[in-house]
Amino acid sequence: MTKEVKIKDENIKMLLSDLEIKLSELFKNNLKKIILFGSYAKGTYNNDSDIDIMVLLTETELNKYDDIIADIVVELIGKYSIYPSIFLENDKQYYKNIEIETLFKNVENEGIELYAA
Numbered sequence: 001m002t003k004e005v006k007i008k009d010e011n012i013k014m015l016l017s018d019l020e021i022k023l024s025e026l027f028k029n030n031l032k033k034i035i036l037f038g039s040y041a042k043g044t045y046n047n048d049s050d051i052d053i054m055v056l057l058t059e060t061e062l063n064k065y066d067d068i069i070a071d072i073v074v075e076l077i078g079k080y081s082i083y084p085s086i087f088l089e090n091d092k093q094y095y096k097n098i099e100i101e102t103l104f105k106n107v108e109n110e111g112i113e114l115y116a117a
Contacts, residue, residue, distance in 0.1 A: 007040060015051065015080040020115050022072050023055060026065070032056040032091045034115035037107045050083040053114075054107045056091040 007013055020034055038052030039045035059065075069086050076084050087103075098104045 011080055012040065012051070012082065015076055015082055015084065016114060018079070019053065019072070019076060019084060019086075024115070026068060026072075027055075027057055027059070029117075030057045030059045031115070032058060032117050033113060035107055035111040036114055037111040038085075041110050041112045050085045053084055053086045054094075054111065055086060055088050056094055057088060058091060060090050062088040062090065 007016075016036065023034060024031060033054075033056040035054040035056070036052070037054055039049045040051050065088060069088065073084055073086060076082070089104075094104055098108055
């Protein structure tokens with residue numbers, strides 16, 4: 001996993017910064033990592049691309065955050081006109097299943113770490 005964000009679009013950088021602040025405030029000590037993956041991490045994005053974000057948490061009951069995450073997504077779309085796809089995952093389950101879950105493999109191989117506790 002890379003640690004350097006090579007995005008030149010200031011709007012995207014501001015969205016990622018805003019998202020990091022919102023997720024840090026929401027999850028506090030439960031937040032382990034925020035990882036950018038997909039086309040923005042690979043540098044192959046276009047105007048129709050969404051921003052894929054994996055959020056690793058110590059928390060196991062992640063469904064309780066669905067409505068809050070949806071509200072954050074709507075707020076960010078309104079502010080930046082870009083759709084962030086936010087995936088919440090328990091950090092232990094993520095690392096346990098990294099070899100068998102294609103999504104997790106892709107995140108690990110292509111992802112850019114935006115935040116790490």
